[in-house]
Amino acid sequence: MVSRSPSSTRRIVAAVAVTATGMLVLAGCTTANPGSGSTSGASKTVTIYGPDTGTEATELNASWAAWEKTNGITIKYTGDGNFTTNIATKIQGNDLPDIGMFPQPGLLDAAIQSGKVQKVASDTEANVKKNFSKDWQGYVTSKGAMYGTPLDASVKGYIWYMPADFKKWGIDVPKSYADLVSDIGKIQSTTSAAPFCAGFNSGTASGWPGADFLAEVVLSSAGPTTYDSWVAGKTKFTDPAIDKAFTLLGQILQNPKYVNAGFGDVASINSTAFADVAAKVADGSCAMTNQATFLEANFSTTKTAAGATPKVGSDGDVWAFPLPSVTSGSNAVVGGGDFAAAFNNNAATQKVMAYLSSADWANSLITVKDGSFISANKGVTASKETDPLLQTAIKTLQSSDTTFRFGADDAMPTVVENAFWKGIVDWTNGMPQAQAEAEIQAAWANAK
Amino acid sequence: MTATDIDRPAATSHRAARQRERAIRKGEPGAFSESKRRLSSPGATIAAIIIAAIWTVPTLGLFVTSFRQPADINTTGWWTVFTNPNLTVSNYVNTLNFTDTLTVGQSFVNSLVIVIPATLFPIAIALLAAYAFAWVNFRGKNVLFIAVFSLQVVPIQVALVPLLSLFSNGVTIGNWAVFPGLNLNSVDGSFARIWIAHTIFALPLAIFLLHNFIAALPVDIMEAARIDGASHGQTFFRIVLPLARPAIASFAILQFLWVWNDLLVATIFTSGSNFPITKLLTDLAGTYGQTWYLLSAGTFLAILVPLVVFFALQRYFVRGLLAGATKG
Numbered sequence: 001m002v003s004r005s006p007s008s009t010r011r012i013v014a015a016v017a018v019t020a021t022g023m024l025v026l027a028g029c030t031t032a033n034p035g036s037g038s039t040s041g042a043s044k045t046v047t048i049y050g051p052d053t054g055t056e057a058t059e060l061n062a063s064w065a066a067w068e069k070t071n072g073i074t075i076k077y078t079g080d081g082n083f084t085t086n087i088a089t090k091i092q093g094n095d096l097p098d099i100g101m102f103p104q105p106g107l108l109d110a111a112i113q114s115g116k117v118q119k120v121a122s123d124t125e126a127n128v129k130k131n132f133s134k135d136w137q138g139y140v141t142s143k144g145a146m147y148g149t150p151l152d153a154s155v156k157g158y159i160w161y162m163p164a165d166f167k168k169w170g171i172d173v174p175k176s177y178a179d180l181v182s183d184i185g186k187i188q189s190t191t192s193a194a195p196f197c198a199g200f201n202s203g204t205a206s207g208w209p210g211a212d213f214l215a216e217v218v219l220s221s222a223g224p225t226t227y228d229s230w231v232a233g234k235t236k237f238t239d240p241a242i243d244k245a246f247t248l249l250g251q252i253l254q255n256p257k258y259v260n261a262g263f264g265d266v267a268s269i270n271s272t273a274f275a276d277v278a279a280k281v282a283d284g285s286c287a288m289t290n291q292a293t294f295l296e297a298n299f300s301t302t303k304t305a306a307g308a309t310p311k312v313g314s315d316g317d318v319w320a321f322p323l324p325s326v327t328s329g330s331n332a333v334v335g336g337g338d339f340a341a342a343f344n345n346n347a348a349t350q351k352v353m354a355y356l357s358s359a360d361w362a363n364s365l366i367t368v369k370d371g372s373f374i375s376a377n378k379g380v381t382a383s384k385e386t387d388p389l390l391q392t393a394i395k396t397l398q399s400s401d402t403t404f405r406f407g408a409d410d411a412m413p414t415v416v417e418n419a420f421w422k423g424i425v426d427w428t429n430g431m432p433q434a435q436a437e438a439e440i441q442a443a444w445a446n447a448k
Numbered sequence: 449m450t451a452t453d454i455d456r457p458a459a460t461s462h463r464a465a466r467q468r469e470r471a472i473r474k475g476e477p478g479a480f481s482e483s484k485r486r487l488s489s490p491g492a493t494i495a496a497i498i499i500a501a502i503w504t505v506p507t508l509g510l511f512v513t514s515f516r517q518p519a520d521i522n523t524t525g526w527w528t529v530f531t532n533p534n535l536t537v538s539n540y541v542n543t544l545n546f547t548d549t550l551t552v553g554q555s556f557v558n559s560l561v562i563v564i565p566a567t568l569f570p571i572a573i574a575l576l577a578a579y580a581f582a583w584v585n586f587r588g589k590n591v592l593f594i595a596v597f598s599l600q601v602v603p604i605q606v607a608l609v610p611l612l613s614l615f616s617n618g619v620t621i622g623n624w625a626v627f628p629g630l631n632l633n634s635v636d637g638s639f640a641r642i643w644i645a646h647t648i649f650a651l652p653l654a655i656f657l658l659h660n661f662i663a664a665l666p667v668d669i670m671e672a673a674r675i676d677g678a679s680h681g682q683t684f685f686r687i688v689l690p691l692a693r694p695a696i697a698s699f700a701i702l703q704f705l706w707v708w709n710d711l712l713v714a715t716i717f718t719s720g721s722n723f724p725i726t727k728l729l730t731d732l733a734g735t736y737g738q739t740w741y742l743l744s745a746g747t748f749l750a751i752l753v754p755l756v757v758f759f760a761l762q763r764y765f766v767r768g769l770l771a772g773a774t775k776g
Contacts, residue, residue, distance in 0.1 A: 047720065054734030057548030078549055078720050081730050086715055093612025097719070275737050279522045297738035301518035309519070 044348040045074045049090075050101025050338065051083035055297075059373055063365040067355055073348050084414075091116055096343040099352060101151065104410040105139040106417070108339050112142045117341045120146050120357075121350045127357035131377045135404045140339055148341035149357035152365060153376040155335045155393040156292040156407060157216040158320035160281050177220065177326040181251050184258050187287050196252055197261040197286035199272030200425060207421030208409060209274045210253070210428065213290050215408035216334045218245040221326035224403050231411045237423075237441040238434070246433050248326065253428065261286035269428050278302050282310045282318060290323060292336070293393050297372055313388050320389060322396070332403040333396055336410060337376065366394070376404065412447075419443030514539055514744035521741055539745035546742065548731055550723055552749060559724040560753070561639055562714070563707045566646035567700055573647070574654035574699075575662075575692070579684050581655070582663035583670060593659070599652040608716050611648070615641050615717075642717040646707050654699055661695035662688055697764030701757065708754050725750045 052060060057079040064075050078097070080086055084107060090096060091114050100117075102108040111117050120128070125146045128137060132150050140148040159180070166172070169190050174180040187195040200210050219227045222241040229235040230242060252258055253269065260268045262280035275298045280286035282302035289295075296312050304310045310317035322333070340356050342349050355361050359379020366374055366385050374385065374394050382394040396402055409417045423440035427433060486492065512526040515535045529535070544552050580586075581593045618629030630640065665688065673683045711726040718724070729750055733740045758765070 049719075052735045053731035054546070054548055054739060056735040057731070061548070076720050078723075079731060079735075080715060080727075081735070082715060089609055089612065089716055092609045093716075094616040095612050095716075095719075273737075275740075283523075294736045294738075297734075297736060300738070301522055301741060303519045303523060 045076055046348050046352045047097040048075060048077045048099045048101055049097035050079055051103045053079035053081050059368045059371045062368045073351060075352060098344060098349045099340050099342050102339045102341060105406055106411055106413055108148060108341060109142060111341060112147050116343055117147050118345050120353060123354045124149055124357045127354060131359055131379050136376055148339045149353060150376060151338040151340050151356060152373040153335055153337040153397055154292050154294060155333055155396060156212050157323040157334050158293060159288050159290055159323055160295060160318060160320045161288045162284060162317060163319050165284060165287060173321045174324045176324050180324050184252060188257055194259055194261040195287035196258045197263060197277050197280050197289045198253060198259060198269045199274045199277045200270050200428060201273045205421060207424040210424035211409040211420050212407050214245055214249050216323050217248050218242060219332045219334055219405055221245055221248060224332060224405060227405055231408050233444050237437040243437060267429055270425050293389060294372060296389060331401050334405055334407055336407050415446045416443045510744050511748060514748050518741035539742055543742045543745045543749060546732060550721060550728060552728060555723055555725045555728040558722055559708060562642055562724050563704055565643045566707045567703045569643060569647040570650035570654045570703060571696055571700060574651055574658050577655045578658035578662050579688055581659050584680060596652055597656050604649050611645060612716060639722060642714060645713055645717045650703050657699050658695055662692055665691055694764055697761050701761050701765050704757055705754055
């Protein structure tokens with residue numbers, strides 16, 4: 001380059017100076033992080049990357065806040081609503097947090113297969129063996145080695161209803177699935193309006209509420225052995241046992257007289273957002289809906305027919321009973337949960353893993369004020385949970401005669417899960433049952 | 449042309465009107481002012497205003513919704529607010545108080561920290577490249593330009609994993625580390641990765657747009673500069689840079705809005721306390737979407753900066769769009 005005039009040199013210098021100053025200022029802004037409560041520079045930081053955001057993330061942060069202070073470890077939780085897709089990118093790109101919080105056993109298994117997940121240390125393994133049932137231990141174990149710990153849990157398969165309306169119609173909480181269907185028929189003949197509502201719309205995951213409902217019916221009609229073999233891909237979707245569950249589910253969800261209360265016809269199930277059903281249950285236009293415990297949070301923004309915010313409780317405006325079993329006497333619940341797995345063996349990471357697998361953390365989690373989390377940890381004192389519904393859910397999880405199974409869609413490989421959701425949506429749109437089953441089954445060919 | 453130029457034909461004599469008609473039939477320049485006159489007629493203006501109003505209705509609805517009670521949003525439409533006003537600022541208060549990993553204020557600052565360098569870097573690099581492609585002769589120029597230009601068809605999604613792997617693992621050939629990796633995994637306060645990622649993704653389009661503009665500058669000016677003894681550096685800084693200002697401004701707006709609204713690149717290349725406001729918006733509703741009513745308020749807080757930028761640079765934007773069309 002030949003000689004520059006003084007003014008252009010000045011300009012370059014100015015540009016560089018501005019950029020450099022800018023960067024310094026920015027660096028200054030970002031290192032000062034008023035949100036974290038770390039006291040000294042010596043404290044270690046452990047990063048956790050998980051799917052829970054918003055209120056749930058705040059609750060998680062609150063659950064370990066006291067432990068962080070006493071142990072001098074800062075836990076930095078990052079929530080990401082698209083965790084399930086982004087974790088795959090991060091594993092492939094080798095950009096890993098210290099601990100990942102996996103919402104699905106299938107996803108955890110895929111991470112284990114990648115070879116990046118570390119086996120747990122002996123103290124964590126002892127905690128998991130002591131605190132969790134065999135069902136739960138199985139989800140974090142691969143080829144005899146333990147790779148993580150269960151964290152929180154959720155129980156699916158509750159039927160939400162209004163106790164006052166049931167009393168008015170002279171209906172008791174049904175004891176069997178057949179009773180449930182006949183009760184829906186009774187309500188329909190009394191009110192001559194559809195009594196049941198459902199919503200399957202959930203963006204790219206549309207269809208999951210229906211998949212969960214089907215899984216609940218499969219587990220209670222065919223039993224845990226068939227359920228496991230179904231989840232593993234050995235029992236096909238076209239199998240008579242699964243076909244029967246579709247038929248049972250169709251008795252409610254495919255009957256134009258029974259659905260979709262407050263929204264429209266059968267096909268409107270697909271266009272209804274899964275959380276929107278809460279508003280229709282609250283104002284009385286929908287007598288019953290099936291959803292997990294977490295629907296409770298959605299009732300805070302709804303109104304009863306009288307215009308008040310509904311109270312959730314057995315003596316309140318809205319309450320829920322577990323989906324009655326198809327075969328009497330079986331006590332099987334479908335649920336969900338998160339699992340922590342570590343991507344390195346640092347001392348601080350192992351310490352956090354041991355804490356997360358302990359009864360201490362589980363008790364701290366369920367006692368977070370206004371919290372929505374529960375845990376399957378046997379060390380949890382159920383009476384500490386102030387929310388009546390969550391307390392019954394914890395008791396269900398802890399009961400020794402409860403068979404717990406993960407939501408089938410979440411436990412299947414991702415390609416099958418997506419096909420499952422899509423198949424449920426197609427079936428609701430009017431695709432013949434056999435064709436929908438065959439379409440979902442075809443996805444197993446793409447699962448490795 | 450000014451406004452008076454446009455108005456004048458309407459007020460001219462009968463003869464002038466006939467002349468203009470003849471000109472239109474012959475396809476002479478008068479045709480241009482004729483279509484311009486038609487487009488600025490009262491009817492067209494009214495139509496434009498109506499279309500603009502219809503276009504704005506959804507945004508207005510969102511704005512009104514952001515001031516309504518959650519239970520009201522759930523039960524009635526936003527238009528009922530005109531007959532039954534029951535407004536609240538609680539959505540805004542709750543949004544501003546929201547914190548899971550970050551508060552709205554922190555992520556707002558993060559967004560600015562990401563977006564300003566991610567706009568300046570590609571413009572700085574692309575201007576130099578565009579000048580070289582337009583006015584410097586070197587071997588293989590056209591092939592290289594086509595190669596850069598064709599990179600536009602690569603979707604950013606396919607580049608995410610390789611780029612992430614490059615940042616964390618680096619590149620080694622045998623024992624020789626070509627690029628050692630940045631070692632920035634989960635490091636707080638480091639924005640280097642997202643700046644680099646956005647710069648890389650912006651360059652093909654930036655070079656193409658700026659090249660087209662710079663190549664269209666009159667060759668006489670360049671030759672005059674050369675005759676006066678200006679080097680390429682002097683030509684670039686004293687002639688091309690001031691003349692290319694409209695193009696720079698219009699690309700800056702595009703890039704600013706793209707980076708500000710980006711979520712995908714941000715979730716992959718930032719972590720923890722570096723997340724921008726778009727990431728916070730997706731978190732606002734909570735895991736099960738139970739606080740969905742905060743979204744309308746959050747959205748309006750998030751579009752404040754793009755609105756300010758757009759209105760501040762709007763005249764450059766229009767000038768940049770017209771720049772290629774009305775030269776000479």
